[in-house]
Amino acid sequence: MPNPTHIQGVAIAALADQFGTPLYIYDGEKITNQVKILQQAFSAVPLKIKYATKALSNINILKLIRKAGAGVDAVSIEEVKLCMLAGYSAREIMYTPSGVGFDEIKEAVELGIMINLDSLPLMEEFGKTYGNAIPSCIRINPHIMAGGNFKISVGHKESKFGISIEQLPEILELVKKYKLKIEGLHIHTGSDILDAEVFLKGGNVLFEAALQFPDLKFLDFGGGFKVAYKPNDIATDVMEVGKKVGEAFQDFCSNYGRQLELWLEPGKFLVSEAGYLLVKANVVKETPSVTFVGVDSGLNHLIRPMMYDAYHSVYNLSNPEGKKNKYNVVGYICETDTIASHRELTEVKAGDLLVIKNAGAYGYSMASNYNSRLRPAEVLIWEGRALLIRKRENFEDLIRNQEILDF
Ligand SMILES: *Cc1c(COP(=O)(O)O)cnc(C)c1O
Numbered sequence: 001m002p003n004p005t006h007i008q009g010v011a012i013a014a015l016a017d018q019f020g021t022p023l024y025i026y027d028g029e030k031i032t033n034q035v036k037i038l039q040q041a042f043s044a045v046p047l048k049i050k051y052a053t054k055a056l057s058n059i060n061i062l063k064l065i066r067k068a069g070a071g072v073d074a075v076s077i078e079e080v081k082l083c084m085l086a087g088y089s090a091r092e093i094m095y096t097p098s099g100v101g102f103d104e105i106k107e108a109v110e111l112g113i114m115i116n117l118d119s120l121p122l123m124e125e126f127g128k129t130y131g132n133a134i135p136s137c138i139r140i141n142p143h144i145m146a147g148g149n150f151k152i153s154v155g156h157k158e159s160k161f162g163i164s165i166e167q168l169p170e171i172l173e174l175v176k177k178y179k180l181k182i183e184g185l186h187i188h189t190g191s192d193i194l195d196a197e198v199f200l201k202g203g204n205v206l207f208e209a210a211l212q213f214p215d216l217k218f219l220d221f222g223g224g225f226k227v228a229y230k231p232n233d234i235a236t237d238v239m240e241v242g243k244k245v246g247e248a249f250q251d252f253c254s255n256y257g258r259q260l261e262l263w264l265e266p267g268k269f270l271v272s273e274a275g276y277l278l279v280k281a282n283v284v285k286e287t288p289s290v291t292f293v294g295v296d297s298g299l300n301h302l303i304r305p306m307m308y309d310a311y312h313s314v315y316n317l318s319n320p321e322g323k324k325n326k327y328n329v330v331g332y333i334c335e336t337d338t339i340a341s342h343r344e345l346t347e348v349k350a351g352d353l354l355v356i357k358n359a360g361a362y363g364y365s366m367a368s369n370y371n372s373r374l375r376p377a378e379v380l381i382w383e384g385r386a387l388l389i390r391k392r393e394n395f396e397d398l399i400r401n402q403e404i405l406d407f
Contacts, residue, residue: 003355004316008382012278012317015386016353019377021280022297024364025166026056026389027043028064028382030274031360035068038266041242044334045249045262050094052223055267055361056275058378060389062086063272073265077104094220094263095185096139097122098161102129109134116186116220118162120170137184138222140165142205143199144189149308153221155189156200162187172212179339182213184263188222189374191268194234196241203245206254216256220263221245227272229311229358238269266360275360277302277376281352282332290328293348295339298331300370302356302363305339312359314340318352329354331387333371364390372398 042256049070063086074080116137141162144155154161187202225236279295302389304310316380331337375391
């Protein structure tokens with residue numbers, strides 16, 4: 001994985017001058033290429049990509065992904081509305097809630113959005129309210145432990161997500177009771193899943209359950225493709241997954257008696273590598289044991305290292321050829337806030353620009369105002385031009401909703 005100085009011919013350092021730091025930068029070409037790669041990998045089946053909006057939800061990114069031919073999966077009513085604002089039609093959006101209130105479900109149904117039912121009580125309420133009038137999908141928990149880290153494993157037996165596959169009889173009872181029109185079955189086992197075997201295992205759970213649902217139009221395999229974060233990291237071989245899962249899927253369809261659509265919900269895979277968080281070194285602090293580089297960002301802007309022990313490559317854009325030293329790259333937040341530990345970087349001086357890679361997915365979308373810090377600007381590189389797609393926050397933004405009382 002190269003350490004770019006330019007994205008589509010645009011110098012990253014010039015972006016720091018133009019927009020300031022910290023700055024989120026997205027390579028739009030990379031995003032649309034990733035969509036193409038998935039489309040190719042699954043070209044043997046009728047594929048629908050439903051981008052997991054939560055990974056990176058800037059409206060312009062959503063628009064770009066739509067132009068590339070994908071739909072979306074939303075996990076909140078607000079994401080549903082963002083997607084509609086970005087131009088997605090109701091039928092291009094799937095809403096996969098997780099224990100939300102029924103008001104929100106109703107609101108989504110009124111907007112014409114398909115709901116991915118994630119609990120027996122929700123199925124009951126949905127059935128009571130809509131009967132067979134509104135088609136829906138069911139999120140199955142397949143009881144598969146997979147994913148890069150326990151926090152991002154969501155398909156195992158004790159996970160809160162979906163309806164346990166062991167409760168299939170109860171599911172079927174509710175379907176019968178309310179004549180529910182189930183058009184899709186869904187699983188999502190977690191994030192950073194490497195092996196085609198895990199997708200196949202999930203697929204087999206879906207295939208077996210699916211035979212009990214006569215109205216299906218699609219099976220949704222969720223997201224979770226692993227991307228390379230470290231040098232020499234292996235990423236999911238999507239060509240292999242596409243081939244193996246595609247074949248198994250086609251076999252299933254002939255067994256089922258009808259050609260269904262295969263849905264995927266990639267988040268990370270589409271946007272992770274396309275994103276860079278550009279920061280500036282405020283201070284280089286030597287201690288008897290460690291040399292710290294303190295940068296003008298932190299877990300308020302990129303929480304993955306602290307939240308998931310995630311590894312993000314970092315490089316010194318300002319001194320690419322210098323001699324190497326070991327550093328701990330840390331944020332400016334009053335909290336242990338390590339972005340990279342014991343990392344070899346070319347010598348860093350205060351004022352140098354550092355680039356944090358793989359910052360596209362779950363970067364800005366998980367950013368906060370912790371420590372009353374402002375969120376960065378976002379820039380999209382598209383057709384060789386740098387486009388501001390979100391302004392940097394200012395102090396006004398921070399106090400906008402606070403009622404300042406006369407004490
Ligand atoms: C988060 C999520 C995804 C995307 O996961 P990635 O690891 O980013 O691919 C897909 N489907 C659902 C339901 C999700 O919650």
